Amino acid sequence: MSDRHALAPTGALSVETVTRVHHWNEHLFSFSITRPASFRFRSGEFVMLGLPDGQRPLLRAYSIASPSYDETLEFLSIKVPEGPLTSRLQGIQEGDAVFLGRKPTGTLVTDALLPGRRLFLLATGTGLAPFMSLIRDPDLYEQFAQIVVVHSVRRVSDLAYRDVLEGQLAGDPLVQDQALLQLHYVPTVTREPFHTSARIGTLFENGTLFKAPVTGPLQLDPSQDRIMLCGSMAMIKEQAAMLDSLGFQEGSNAAPGDYVIERAFVG
Numbered sequence: 488m489s490d491r492h493a494l495a496p497t498g499a500l501s502v503e504t505v506t507r508v509h510h511w512n513e514h515l516f517s518f519s520i521t522r523p524a525s526f527r528f529r530s531g532e533f534v535m536l537g538l539p540d541g542q543r544p545l546l547r548a549y550s551i552a553s554p555s556y557d558e559t560l561e562f563l564s565i566k567v568p569e570g571p572l573t574s575r576l577q578g579i580q581e582g583d584a585v586f587l588g589r590k591p592t593g594t595l596v597t598d599a600l601l602p603g604r605r606l607f608l609l610a611t612g613t614g615l616a617p618f619m620s621l622i623r624d625p626d627l628y629e630q631f632a633q634i635v636v637v638h639s640v641r642r643v644s645d646l647a648y649r650d651v652l653e654g655q656l657a658g659d660p661l662v663q664d665q666a667l668l669q670l671h672y673v674p675t676v677t678r679e680p681f682h683t684s685a686r687i688g689t690l691f692e693n694g695t696l697f698k699a700p701v702t703g704p705l706q707l708d709p710s711q712d713r714i715m716l717c718g719s720m721a722m723i724k725e726q727a728a729m730l731d732s733l734g735f736q737e738g739s740n741a742a743p744g745d746y747v748i749e750r751a752f753v754g
Contacts, residue, residue, distance in 0.1 A: 500535075500544060500586045501526075505579050506559055512644040514566050515613070516577060517552065519559040520585055528591035529598065530555050530624040531617040531715070533751065535588030536562065538575055544586045547572045548751055550616040550717070551591065554623035556661070560587070563616040563647055592751075593617070595715050597630055599738045599747045603713035605703055606631040607696065609687055609726060611639045614718025617749070619648055621715075623656065628665035631713070635671045635701055639687050639722070641678040649674060671701055688725055709734045714746035723748050 507519040528534065528551060537546035553561035566577040579585065595617045600606075606627070608618040615638050621627055622634060640646055652674070656666040673696060675683040683695065690696050697705045704711075707730070714730060716723045727737070730746050738744025 499589055500537075501589060502584050503560075503587045505581055505583045505585060507561075508579060508581060511647050512642075515563070515645055515647060516566060517561060517563045517647065518579060519553070519561045520587065522558060522560045523587070523589075526560070526587075526589070526591075528555055529593075529596045530620045530627070531595035531597070532591040532593040532620075533595075533617070533749065534560075534591040535586075537572060537586045539586070540571075545572050545575075546586065546588070550593070550595070550613075550620070550749075552616040552619040554620055554661075561619075563613045563619075565613055593749055594739055594747045595621075595717060595749050596740070596747075597621075597627065599740050599743055600713045600715075601738065601743050601745060603631060603745075604711040605633045605635065605701070605713070607707075607712065607714045608634065608636045609714060609716050609718070609722070610637065611687070611718030611722045612645065613647075614716075615647060617717055618715070622666065622670060623659060623662055625661050625665070628662060628669050631669070633669055633671065633701060633703070635673060635696060637673045637675070637687055637690065637696065639675045639677065639718070641676070643676050643679050643681055646674050646676070687722055688729065691729070707733055707735075709736075709745050712745070716746065716748045 501523050503520040505520050510516045533548045533550040535546045536549045537544045549562045551560055552563050567573040610618055618636055652672040655670050656663050716726055735745040738747050
């Protein structure tokens with residue numbers, strides 16, 4: 488695929504090696520790369536990733552799915568046959584080289600949220616990636632009493648990391664005890680038979696997201712609930728409008744609020 492010797496680092500990019508590739512299905516894959524010793528990021532941030540394309544690199548923003556303390560960097564991606572980058576990236580193998588940006592950034596971080604009791608992480612598709620990083624951060628469990636991960640996909644096979652999430656991160660060296668008590672996973676599949684098949688907005692409306700083991704008010708409460716949104720533009724716009732109508736305020740790194748979205752992906 489990409490010969491490491493064919494890629495040269497620049498001031499903004501380093502050259503890293505693919506260490507693992509996992510294909511969830513024909514439309515979805517994840518991969519890990521080496522992590523520079525100087526690379527630091529906050530759980531939930533994204534970074535530029537890419538491959539050479541003639542005289543200049545072809546780059547795209549990818550949320551980091553691995554925890555901030557991991558020795559490698561993990562990413563989750565869809566496969567787009569006609570996509571300029573993903574059409575090539577989906578063919579990477581262990582040992583291949585990729586470009587990695589040196590400056591991670593983003594608003595899907597706890598610094599952009601006010602203190603709260605319940606944290607709802609709402610994702611469609613590969614929007615789950617930053618939340619996989621966040622839920623393996625011990626600090627998250629100190630900041631919120633309950634963390635509810637909601638993952639909406641079209642097909643059952645699109646539920647990446649399902650076993651890990653259903654097991655409430657059992658075996659994780661840093662957070663398994665806290666996750667067992669505080670982490671709740673709600674997968675929903677919209678185009679195949681599954682025990683939960685409603686869209687995220689409906690899960691709020693019908694009370695599914697407030698049922699045991701989740702405790703507290705049976706509706707969203709701006710005084711104690713915090714929300715992160717990542718995924719399809721349609722879901723984000725719909726849920727952001729709903730939150731605005733309930734009195735929630737959007738936050739940012741400069742001005743923390745009640746909910747956050749990643750503007751870099753929404754446009």
